[in-house]
Amino acid sequence: MFDRLAETVIKHPKAIVLIWAAILLLASPFMAKVLLDPSGVLSYDMTSSSSEGSESVRGLEILADTEYFYSDGSGMDTVLVVECADSAEYDGITLFGNDLEDALQRHYGQEGGEEKVALVSAGFFSKSGGYPGIVIFAISFSDSVKPSGEVEVLRGIVSETQSEGGYTLSTYLTGQSAISHDTEAGAMEDVKRIDPFSILLVLLLIGLFFRSVISATTPPLTIGVAYGVVLAAIYGLSHFMEIYYITSTIVLVSMLGAGCDYCIFIIARYREERKTGKTHEDSLRESVRWAGESITISGIAVVIGFGVMAFCSFSVISAMGIVLAAGIVFALIAALTLIPSIISILGERMFWPSRLSTYSEGSKTMKGWYGKMSRAGARYFANSARFSMKHAGAIVAAVVLITIPLGYVAATHTTSYDMIATMPSGEAKDGVNQIVEHADGGMLMPTYVLLEVDGEIAEIREDAITIPDEGSLGVLTWTSSEVYDPYVLASNTLAAKMMDDAEEAGNHNISGVWTIAGWEMLVKTAGSTEEALELLPESVRDYVREIVDIDDLAWMYLTGGKYTKANAIDYIVNYAYGSISKYHDGHQYIKLTVLMSDEPMSQTSMGTVTLVKASVNDYMATATAFSASYVTGQVVAMYDVS
Known part of the structure; x- marks a missing residue:
């Protein structure tokens, strides 16, 4: 199989690159939907991803069924919490509530002769029975309005109402919709920090290993192409299952880790074959044949590890398993086809600004810091091998002794369910804290x-x-x-x-x-x-x-x-x-x-x-x-x- 793959890559490298480019182009519109409007594709509510047959899900379905209940009674979806210091401020909050209700109804208008939004005071709350405390307003929408998509709009209307009325109240928009919105916003900020940092470290590591700009950038770019295809797959899968928002971040990190590793195996094997004096085509053929076999077995093992998660009864985990397995599959295919095709086209230029002679013993580079690090690495692995063979029994015993207590700690550790406590700081979380403090x-x-x-x-x-x-x-x-x-x-x-x-x-x-x-x-x-x-x-x-x-x-x-x-x-x-x-x-x-x-x-x-x-x-x-x-x-x- 790998011999045939190698021959195909050698004969048609440009066609393979063009095929990948066409696939990425076709995937771009769907990829953009996931990246630009994640809330429209991904789920930010883990409770909606419970086991379909669970008692709690059946109960939520009954509560949401308007043939039974007046409205969805599964929680206070959107609430406004207002701090209240004394009776005078309470009177001001009452007036503010009236002004806010008018502003909301002006903004959202009516549907079928009924207001599309309603603001209802849930009252004053204080654990001490007196001031200070909080006043809570519940905000509800008609079925045509998605609350989680209105959080920023609502916060803008609250701020505008305060400004126009001369109010100086401390307000917090919270509830399930606001918590989901703030979680999404925090996740997107994390992605903006995590992704560049991960890519930078990958570039640095591969760049040091190959001493080459092209060799350093090609693996992340290759996996980036595969990731784009996976995002399109996520968009498609979202029509059939709930995909939790964190999945898109985890799949990128896993693809970068495993996928770049597969790419490095191919490139490194090609370099080693060229260093022995083999021709370009023979070296490429050997790298696809032997490194390809290794990374395929490794990739299949990882796919199986993630794939078994698909059998979990909870859709948040099963969907994550499906997406992660798909991510590794696409990363593996890209490593086996796109990387060898690029090598076939570029040849020795793959290692620019270095050349193959750069890695030869006696060269200027091998006499410098790069050579010293290479020899130090070789000595380390040689010594590790000798040490492991000499003290195999002791190493196994040490691993067992360490694993047993750590396994006990893991098995007896109390699991935390508190998604609110771990969510990023923001208005929604501050609102929850106010409710906990006063009600x-x-x-x-x-x-x-x-x-x-x-x-x-x-x-x-x-x-x-x-x-x-x-x-x-x-x-x-x-x-x-x-x-x-x-x-x-x-x-x-x-x-x-x-x-x-x-x-x-x-x-x-x-x-x-x-x-x-x-x-x-x-x-x-x-x-x-x-x-x-x-x-x-x-x-x-x-x-x-x-x-x-x-x-x-x-x-x-x-x-x-x-x-x-x-x-x-x-x-x-x-x-x-x-x-x-x-x-x-x-x-x-x-x-x-x-x-x-x-x-x-x-x-x-x-x-x-x-x-x-x-x-x-x-x-x-x-x-x-x-x-x-x-x-x-x-x-x-x-x-x-x-």
């Missing part, structure tokens, strides 16, 4: 427990009530108290069990669990309407208060006596807030929201996920009210990936 860190990415009900426990109607100058309201009607009471009791029992199990395990990270709650029962339990309002999440409290304050006769007129205030409040508190789904396809879901105090992906929060899963499994072993359960959310998906 529940887990509110940004809560953990959810979905409980499946085979039947309908609540009838939900959207836009059932029209209020002049205010818009429309939905209503929720419980099927009956005989149906409602057992499910409320069952979900509350599970919520209490999760908190109790965590406390017994010494885990104090669960700050609360929110589940379905009927308004009339909530008022009865709290003792008064005002006390019941205080139990509600602040993000819905004002909406509920507006309904409570409507005159009873006016309400009857608006609804025609069909619905009570409790029906509208239950719609807001349960369906709009995401605690219950619509009835669809024979199922309805109750969602328990587990709020954690610590940062979403910290080791403590991941440990809490383990406890929540255990509590749910233990409860479901004897429960009869629910047919299935799903522990899910962004943090749980990350847990499954890890």
Whole structure:
């Protein structure tokens, strides 16, 4: 095979170079898409690359299904955190929120008669109960707008609103979309630093080895051509699978390392054959035949190593394995075809400004520093070989003694899941830190427990009530108290069990669990309407208060006596807030929201996920009210990936 390859290269070197140039030209548009618009091709959300059959992914799919839930309830995707020092500043933040909402709606406009963006205050948060604290605004978009692509626009609008209104507030745009954006920006900055540094070191190393500019630049350029083809392949693969953003950086580094090594083998073997007096064609034939065989076996071994990752159940790893294996394949093909073709065309000029005589013993170069380094290297490897043969047993024993404790450390080391803590510093990360300091860190990415009900426990109607100058309201009607009471009791029992199990395990990270709650029962339990309002999440409290304050006769007129205030409040508190789904396809879901105090992906929060899963499994072993359960959310998906 390699004899035939060598003959083909010798006969048609220019054609091979032209073929590679044509392939690169065809790949250029797709390569440009990956390099210039990586967010449109690559994934920056590792949780979206979980195992397709995992419980967390199935749960996220249910949450994102608008046939069930009011909107995607998988987390606060985009939030604005504003520092608040005192009551006067709080009043200013309220005005700022109104101005910002107007600015956002002016910028994004409407779609189908509805605003494409909404700004909702989630309220004031402070662990001390007083000032200082933070005010959080949740920003949501219509389905036609991709939040991760709007981060810089949103930050610009926030800055412009501050400037025009004379505000001097400390604001942080964060949430999943902003975290993904800042991660992408940080990764691109890292690539800008890593790639030139890697290439410079490769050029320096090969340049010193061959003492040649052309020999130094040809391997990286050759692998660069292969990398361009791989980028086009990444673009194609992205239509069928999620490819994590870091993959494009890792594949370049691996291709530079392995690919340049393959190129050096070919060039070095050619040089050694020429030094023995063989002709140009014979030397090239020998280099392709013998060095080609070595690098092919080596390359296949590397491809197998990366390729087995493709069988991993988590797509982020399997996709990375496929791309890395493809990168080595293209690097190997380039080393076997493009490098010999260039050598065939250039001949001895491959080593310019040196010549073949430069490497001969007795030459001026070999008498200088280059010769001294070459001889020192030869002595080192000769001595290493003699030492290894003489003390083979001792070396093996030493390796075993070192490997055993290091292997134990690796096997028992606690894995870190904290992607947020390791992301580059930026506004999104600072916003997360503010939330952790003043509120529940887990509110940004809560953990959810979905409980499946085979039947309908609540009838939900959207836009059932029209209020002049205010818009429309939905209503929720419980099927009956005989149906409602057992499910409320069952979900509350599970919520209490999760908190109790965590406390017994010494885990104090669960700050609360929110589940379905009927308004009339909530008022009865709290003792008064005002006390019941205080139990509600602040993000819905004002909406509920507006309904409570409507005159009873006016309400009857608006609804025609069909619905009570409790029906509208239950719609807001349960369906709009995401605690219950619509009835669809024979199922309805109750969602328990587990709020954690610590940062979403910290080791403590991941440990809490383990406890929540255990509590749910233990409860479901004897429960009869629910047919299935799903522990899910962004943090749980990350847990499954890890």
